[in-house]
Amino acid sequence: MNKERRTFIKQLGLGGSALLMGSRVTEILGNSDSKETHKVLPASHTLPPLPYAYNALEPVIDEQTMHLHYHKHHAGYVKGLNATEQKLAEAMKAQDFSIIKSMERDLAFYGSGHILHSVFWNNLSPKSKGKPEGSLLQALESEFGSFNNFKSQMIAATTSVEGSGWGIFAFQPIWQKLVILQAEKHQNLTQWGAIPLLVIDVWEHAYYLQYQNRRADFVQRIFDIINWDDVSERYKKVVS
Numbered sequence: 001m002n003k004e005r006r007t008f009i010k011q012l013g014l015g016g017s018a019l020l021m022g023s024r025v026t027e028i029l030g031n032s033d034s035k036e037t038h039k040v041l042p043a044s045h046t047l048p049p050l051p052y053a054y055n056a057l058e059p060v061i062d063e064q065t066m067h068l069h070y071h072k073h074h075a076g077y078v079k080g081l082n083a084t085e086q087k088l089a090e091a092m093k094a095q096d097f098s099i100i101k102s103m104e105r106d107l108a109f110y111g112s113g114h115i116l117h118s119v120f121w122n123n124l125s126p127k128s129k130g131k132p133e134g135s136l137l138q139a140l141e142s143e144f145g146s147f148n149n150f151k152s153q154m155i156a157a158t159t160s161v162e163g164s165g166w167g168i169f170a171f172q173p174i175w176q177k178l179v180i181l182q183a184e185k186h187q188n189l190t191q192w193g194a195i196p197l198l199v200i201d202v203w204e205h206a207y208y209l210q211y212q213n214r215r216a217d218f219v220q221r222i223f224d225i226i227n228w229d230d231v232s233e234r235y236k237k238v239v240s
């Protein structure tokens with residue numbers, strides 16, 4: 001980190017150890033868009049591979065839901081993000097700033113949708129251990145009093161999202177703190193800087209075919225397929 005950057009960070013009141021620079025965040029969130037470098041060229045985002053078969057999470061998530069969710073919805077966000085970046089590049093070239101307002105909205109929506117789904121698939125596994133262990137468990141107990149308290153808050157936050165959105169368990173590096181947040185759509189309601197460790201999609205497309213309006217049942221059942229090893233790995237990286 002250069003001196004200018006250090007001074008800037010100091011002025012912001014962010015300790016060096018609390019700050020996760022770009023490549024580190026990429027490592028934690030995973031970046032399927034670029035294997036070789038952390039830098040992704042404009043309009044070249046790609047759909048990451050699904051880490052299991054479409055039917056692997058049955059009976060909690062059925063094959064048809066998984067297929068549609070991945071190939072139609074997540075793929076749609078990737079496509080939308082690429083199209084937005086392409087349009088922005090063209091606007092810059094033409095020095096046309098009239099579309100910027102709507103492009104900013106699309107950047108937030110499609111970009112956040114792509115990031116959250118890329119974390120979500122890896123947060124799930126047909127072989128869940130049921131609960132976290134080791135340093136993540138200790139951190140949850142320290143922050144929330146107990147794993148059950150954490151789980152209750154996560155379930156309540158996720159279930160009560162207004163409309164389409166997500167329950168988000170994240171690490172806030174500025175305060176070195178674990179937090180549970182909601183996201184409406186993909187991009188509304190957040191704390192800037194928070195890094196998602198475990199995200200639960202409660203858009204209707206994530207559960208409606210199977211659970212209809214019973215979102216609370218879906219959120220309860222999701223806890224049977226959480227890949228705690230993945231969540232734990234993400235946690236270890238943010239605190240290391």
Ligand code: MN3
Pocket residue numbers: 069073074117201203205206
């Ligand atoms: Mn979704």
